[in-house]
Amino acid sequence: MDWDQATHGLPAALGIGLLIGAVRERQHGNAASAQAGVRTHALLALMGAVALALGQAAFLVALLAAALLAWSSYRVTARDDPGLTGEVALLVTVLLGGLALEEQELAAALGVVVAILLWAKAPLARLSREVISDQEMRDALLLAACALVVLPLLPETAIDPWGVLVPARLWRIVVLVMGVGMLGHIALRAVGARRGLPVAGFFSGFASSTAAVAGFGRGSRVSAALVGPSASAALLANLASLLLFAAVIGTTSPALLRASAWPLLAASLLLLAFSLLGLRQVKEETLPPTSAANAFRLGHALMIALVIAVVLLVSEGLRQLFGQAGALAGATIAALGELHAAAASIASLAASGGLELATARWGVVTLLASASLAKSILAFASGGPRYGAAVSAGLAAMVVGAAATTWLVPG
Structure with missing residues (x-):
């Protein structure tokens, strides 16, 4: 061990031991039984650093000695404190x-993480036992399985003769839809329904902006005072859907997302501006009845993937028969019912070279226009003239802004 390594490593080890020990001292300083505190953890950290400097054999002996110390400590404190956190912390410190x-930087970062985990005992226990429901835990495990188990097993090559159906790419869309649904659910639970229609509208848009337009339209019929806020909530739901729309495009074709960045930004800002107009009418935080039992619906995500696969095949067939115009026509029709599936088809064709980038940019605008038309009709049907007009105005501004920016700003 050279002098430079010692002057950086030993102080870092001492700091890590002092930090972890301070947390343990504050948590168990008044405990009846003896607990390892600041001095013990500082000495253990220095012991680990010095032992490693002497060689791997010395370090293994030091680690074994710490394990024996932890075992002895557990035998003394097991009756009053049957947990193993303190004993494991001794080994981690070494x-x-x-x-x-x-690796001073990595060790210091991990030391901070360990200290935070030790300090957050009560908040983490409350989170896992009281805040998170059984359904949310199942949803989180399902999402983790889909992202970490299923996704790595899927092939990255196309399985169809035309080269448009890539299982891994389709499954990433499923994971993306489930993930944003989970994030929206967590945020909505953290903020609470009392924050009002804006929060509920924005996060519900990650699951289904079409359902949000219909739901808030029905809610606006309860009171005339809720028409403006409900329309704003519906537009915020479409803003969230637009963010997911951009994420789907970026997942499938990063080049198309870069080319469409300014039009999508303009569309987002206009949606936000129109939604703020209705929020000025909020006088009390009243929400329509909503259900938050599930963070996401696996069936909904799988249906999107299925529709994406069908749209990809149909768009490729139309492209081969009628060229780029046929592919755009197929995606536009699909956008009337499922915007994100149509976005994936346009982005996939752009990524594979089936569509020129300039044509795909206008295809993005066309998809937004098609989806906005369907949602505007739904807004009038569910919420009446005032609600429908407010929602339609915001959606129309979004489309006009995206089209104008696509025309003025080259990709």
Whole structure:
């Protein structure tokens, strides 16, 4: 071990031990039984660093000694404190002390993470036992399985003769829809329904902006005072859907997302501006009845993937028969019912070279116009003339802004 390594590694190890020990001291300083505190953890961290400097054999002996110390401590405190957190923290401190000798930055970062985990005992226990429901835990495990187990097993090559159906790419869309649904659900639960229509509208848009337009339209019929706020909530739902729309395009074709960045930004700003007009009429935080039992619906995500696959095949068939105009026509029709599936088809064709980038940019605008037409009709049907007019105005401004920016700003 050279002098430079020692002057950086040993102070880092000492700091890690002092930090972890301080947290343990504050948590168990008044405990009846003895607990390892500041001095113990600082010495263990230094022991780990010095032992590693002496060689791997010495470090293994030090780690074994710390394990024996932890075992002895557990035998003394098991009756009053049957948990193993303190004993595991002793071993982690030794390991981080050794790591600090080689990788000071990584060891320091991990030391902070360990200290936070030790300090957050009560909040984490409350989160896992009281805040998170069984359904939300199942949803989180399902999302993790889809992202970490299923996705790596899927092939990255097309399975159809035309080269448009890539299983891994389709499944990424499923994971993306589920993930944003989970994030929206968590945020809505954290903020609470009392924050009002804006929060509920924005986060419900990640699941289904079409359903949000219909739901808030029905809610606006309860009171005339809710028409403006309900329309704003519906537009915020479409803003969230537009963000997901951009994410789907970026996942499938990063080049198309870069080319369409300014039109999508203009559309988002105009949607936000029109939604703020209705929020000025909010006098009390009243929400229509909503259900938040599930963070996301797996069936909905799988249906989107299925529709995407069908749209990709249909668009490719139309492209081969009628060229680029046929592919755009197929995606536009699909956007009347499912915007994100149509976005995936346009982006996939752009990524594979089936559509020129300039044509695909106008295809993005066309998809927004098609989806806005369907949602405007739904707004009039569900919420009446005032609600329908407010929602339609915001959606029309979004389309006009995207079209004007596409025309004025080259891709």
